[in-house]
Amino acid sequence: MSSERGTPVGRRVVLGMAGLGVAGVAVGAAVQRGVNRALAPVKNVLPAAGGWRYYSVTGSVHRRTPQGYRLAVSGMVDAPRAFSMADLAKLKQTRVTRDFQCVTGWRVPQVAWGGVALRDLLDAVGASGDAAAVRFKSFDGLYTESLTMEQARRPDVLVATMMLGGAVTHDHGGPVRLFVAPMYGYKSLKWLGAVEVVDEVVAGYWERRGYDVDAWVGKSNGRDDEPT
Numbered sequence: 001m002s003s004e005r006g007t008p009v010g011r012r013v014v015l016g017m018a019g020l021g022v023a024g025v026a027v028g029a030a031v032q033r034g035v036n037r038a039l040a041p042v043k044n045v046l047p048a049a050g051g052w053r054y055y056s057v058t059g060s061v062h063r064r065t066p067q068g069y070r071l072a073v074s075g076m077v078d079a080p081r082a083f084s085m086a087d088l089a090k091l092k093q094t095r096v097t098r099d100f101q102c103v104t105g106w107r108v109p110q111v112a113w114g115g116v117a118l119r120d121l122l123d124a125v126g127a128s129g130d131a132a133a134v135r136f137k138s139f140d141g142l143y144t145e146s147l148t149m150e151q152a153r154r155p156d157v158l159v160a161t162m163m164l165g166g167a168v169t170h171d172h173g174g175p176v177r178l179f180v181a182p183m184y185g186y187k188s189l190k191w192l193g194a195v196e197v198v199d200e201v202v203a204g205y206w207e208r209r210g211y212d213v214d215a216w217v218g219k220s221n222g223r224d225d226e227p228t
């Protein structure tokens, strides 16, 4: 606990641990280490130009070329499908320009993104009206995220193929990543490999390690008092 430093995320985790009892202590300590890793720049957090930091929870991620890339969309849908970059380009294109904000405090103002609104992708495969959530898997093999169906259908949630006026670079999670504009950066999963329409939200990589599942900027992770 001495390494906890009173960060908002840390406090949230500690409060969560209080309910776990003795059996939860070992797990709680592991969670705390995970959160500390998230807050402290380590080998997989590289400072980058323009105020960005490149994040990866894995050591290195295999590159996918635009030609070889496929996005698998499956689950509670009429027509499961693997989308190539060309397939994505044929869908309606949407642009969103918004701040990009990591829960650890860094923010890049007014980043221009382009790609397919997630709701248009969901419509293209006929996502079931009974489905409650959408899960995302990274082709890094480890990182996962999810959104409720209501969140997923917001117009400012993108399957991004463009960023800052060009292709999404490998370091930023290309060729295709998520951009979830109203939420902290950890929702914006990099190296998007699979989208699955499901019946419940499943906590993602950082959420199992203490972050809030609903990650609204300014209204989650103990940041309720901050202006957005």
Ligand SMILES: Nc1nc2c(c(=O)[nH]1)N[C@H]1C(S)=C(S)[C@@H](COP(=O)(O)O)O[C@H]1N2
Binding pocket: 052, 053, 054, 055, 056, 057, 058, 101, 102, 103, 138, 140, 143, 171, 172, 173, 184, 185, 186, 187, 188, 189, 190, 191
């Ligand atoms: N696959 C994957 N996606 C990820 C992460 C990660 O480690 N792996 N980190 C998340 C976090 S915490 C942030 S703030 C952003 C950072 O995006 P960037 O690396 O393009 O700056 O990616 C998010 N998506």
Ligand SMILES: [Mo]
Binding pocket: 055, 101, 102, 103, 104, 184, 185, 186
């Ligand atoms: Mo982040």
